[in-house]
Amino acid sequence: MVEENVSKLIRLMREAGISTIVSFNKYNVYYMTGFKPIEGVAAILSSNNQQYLIVPRLEYSRALEESKATVIGYSKYKVDVEPGERIVFKDLLETIFKVLREEGFASEDVGVEYSRVSYKTLKKIIEFLGEDKVKDCSEIFVRARSIKSPSEIGFIEKATRITEEGLKAALDAVSPGIREIDVAARIEYEMKIKGCRTLAFESIVASGVNAALPHATVSEKRISRGEVVIVDIGARYMEYCSDLTRTFIAGKPSSKLRDIYHAVLEAQNAAINAVKPGVKAKEVDEIARNVLREYGYGHLFIHSIGHGVGLEVHEYPGLNSENEKPLEKGMVVTIEPGVYVKGYGGVRIEDIVVVEETGPRVISRFEKSIL
């Protein structure tokens, strides 16, 4: 998988006329090298496929195992080193400069992700290389990662299967009297034992009035009879995220709730059916918004229709009213309309869709009728 990612990055580097890229971002370092960083890591890639992974000394042997890149450890402390170990007694940035200088990369254009490094770091890099040599390469990673390979899609599917086990646990647990936090605990237990090492994001179990807040997380509130419960959860598998939402009802839904639910579901179906290569991201948002407007809920749909999902739970493309760019084959996006009524509750339904040549392929399968 890393080989495929690297060749995609190299192709984009050549198109952009950048001969070397340096990334400090943990997702992009993983994408480039297969090494899962904790912190203080960087990766360097040249357009003739020289790969360097620079890690803190304590991560040196793990990096050698996980990555095929040339691994260099760094440490501020001059202590004993095993023969053969490549350890530099400098800080991360100085170690990068050493590699750039020694490999001759410093004489050509070097791409740095302006959107992912601190001002202080960028300033030092510009001082070292000279202003005309440093280029912003943020777009290269955004573009490469937005189009998923079959193996990346496979990991997102596996993460989705695990997340569905979490939804099932939630459905079994939701009943009048239970606390939101208890439901979350059962969800996360189930996902963990099914192979989810870390969550894609903090689980949301929002009942009743809390469901009116799209990003409410979990509280100790007890769920009452007849209340809605928005469950928005995501497992991670092989570092790839899933992100699914279902809205359950603890007891019998009121007719108002039923009406909102069906409007949201109809909006979601319309948006999903619009997904195909070439369709503008904003059009998908507009289609869902129009359905909700017809029901009189347009003003209560207070976020965008969806987002790309991959190594990060929110990544390019954003499916919002401002994104004029077309969807492309291989993108994986969420479709998640919601209606939020202050002081009353809300409904959101979210699925994950792969943009295929012929149209949408919904990879989540969890039941969507009122439960």
Ligand SMILES: [Mn+2]
């Ligand atoms: Mn989402």
